[in-house]
Amino acid sequence: MPPFRDIALRLPGDLLSAFALLTRLPLPNHRGTGAGSAWAWPLVGAVLGACGAALASGALWLGVTPGVTSVLVLALGAMLTGGLHEDGLSDTADGLFGGWTRDRRLEIMKDSRVGSYGVLALVLVTLARWSALTALLVYGDHWAALVATGAISRAPMALVMALLPNARGSGLSHATGRPAPGVAVVALGLATGLALAVLGWSALGPLVVAAGIMVVLSVVALRKIGGQTGDILGALQQLVEVGCLTALAAAAG
Numbered sequence: 001m002p003p004f005r006d007i008a009l010r011l012p013g014d015l016l017s018a019f020a021l022l023t024r025l026p027l028p029n030h031r032g033t034g035a036g037s038a039w040a041w042p043l044v045g046a047v048l049g050a051c052g053a054a055l056a057s058g059a060l061w062l063g064v065t066p067g068v069t070s071v072l073v074l075a076l077g078a079m080l081t082g083g084l085h086e087d088g089l090s091d092t093a094d095g096l097f098g099g100w101t102r103d104r105r106l107e108i109m110k111d112s113r114v115g116s117y118g119v120l121a122l123v124l125v126t127l128a129r130w131s132a133l134t135a136l137l138v139y140g141d142h143w144a145a146l147v148a149t150g151a152i153s154r155a156p157m158a159l160v161m162a163l164l165p166n167a168r169g170s171g172l173s174h175a176t177g178r179p180a181p182g183v184a185v186v187a188l189g190l191a192t193g194l195a196l197a198v199l200g201w202s203a204l205g206p207l208v209v210a211a212g213i214m215v216v217l218s219v220v221a222l223r224k225i226g227g228q229t230g231d232i233l234g235a236l237q238q239l240v241e242v243g244c245l246t247a248l249a250a251a252a253g
Helices: 003-009 011-022 034-061 066-081 084-098 102-110 116-139 142-152 155-163 171-176 181-225 230-252
Strands: none
Touching (some): 034 066, 066 116, 142 181, 155 181, 181 230
8 A cells, every 4th residue: 555545544543543653642542543643743842832822922922031942942842752752862871871782771771770971961952952042033933943843853753673683672652663764764754854844945954954963863772782772762852953943043044
């Protein structure tokens, strides 16, 4: 069955599965479709971005400063996702840079405790996201930026899952499965289409940045642990998000 026809038939279930996996929204019980719903991840990101943009617009209208508004937007994003991607970022930093062997790195990444590398990664990436978002609230179109960034930052997760083997053989990424190449291509197309729709040709910069970050992290993950894990995917989303926001803030300034 062709990927597009397959997706059309499973549309309601895939959407529910994607939101259930990537958010903490109170959704009805549903038997997830796993990696087959990866095409819809950019749509989930776009919705989360729109929620953040709506909060930002309301806060600015009430007279809240852009800096504090950025904090509120980042806090809302973490609440809606349960800090899923932030957790992956901290575990990835600890594992990739805190261990000397593949097995030790995977062991560290599985440990729920956060080490110095993880703390530094969370602080620096969050600070960079805050700085870029604050600049966009002052100089740019935060609606377009947040919706596009939310969509773009979820597509590389599907691509990396499809292209790289699972390094651990357990965990969330392994349980979700590997999306078919066609599903990953649809995710990429959806993210690109959404970005172009809200940003126009200004979307090219963030898309190029996202591709570069995806390639670099994929190479590092392959060399250090032999593939991808759920933590790697979470770190990828965070790094692509900060890269996209930074590119858009630079263009707006």
